[in-house]
Amino acid sequence: MFDLLISPFVEFDFMRRALFGSFCIALGAGPVGVFLMLRRMSLTGDAMSHAILPGAAIGYLIAGFSLPAMSIGGVIAGMIVAVLSGLVSRSTHLKEDASLAAFYLISLALGVVIISLRGSGVDLLHVLFGSILALDDPSLLLLTAVASGTIIIIALIYRPLVLDSVDPVFLRSVSRSGPIVHLIFLSLVVLNLVGGFQALGTLLVVGIMMLSATAARFWSNDITKMIIIAIIIGALAGYGGLLLSFHAELISPDARQLPAGPAIVLIAGFIYILSVIGGTNGSLIQKLRPRKHLSA
Structure with a gap:
């Protein structure tokens, strides 16, 4: 059991780095994902992950696989798309989700074209799907900084962020902080996507x-508990995905090249399916369970 579950992280430095990086991603991305879900902006995260691609691609075009250049480019591109989609939705009759979808499609195509101008198919796959098993010290420092900054900022704006997520009308009636909180939150989304793309890629x-x-x-209706559970699930997905990738040849000799990034997301998807079926809050089993009748 030790050889199966623990030994890979004891023996190999790249596995320890990948595990630490995946934990940092879970720590920062989990809370952000919870608030995206509460704000009914779940697909916004996907759109923004595509939006950072041209900025990262321009950074790659200028400096190659330079973490600072690609990260700065990704942040700038993500913020530009967020601001432009907001301006279009406020200046025209187009809704923000449709505006964001248009910009992220343009960004995705533009990013692929920019990378293709200089790089190869391997370079494109690296940007789109990441390389968590090749994380170096600067990448780990970036992931640590993003995760730490996300937790600190969410703690500072927690109350208005919760109100803006569950009852924005009430927040507007008692405070003018709604637009500022929304902008800060979108910045956190972009930062976590930029921090994580080095490990898992933009997709x-x-x-x-x-x-x-x-x-x-x-598993819970309480927002604080949801954040904690989301972090734990993300960490378990990182741990399980790395083990799945490492031991893939034990499952099938043809699976020796199972990428770690997709394996991590697959484990997260497996946990999601288990939660849908057997979670303690609104799962399929709970819905199908006979309810007790009121007795006199």
């Missing part, structure tokens, strides 16, 4: 963000 980092949050919804 997979949102998987940990949303799958852990939606799975947590089936």
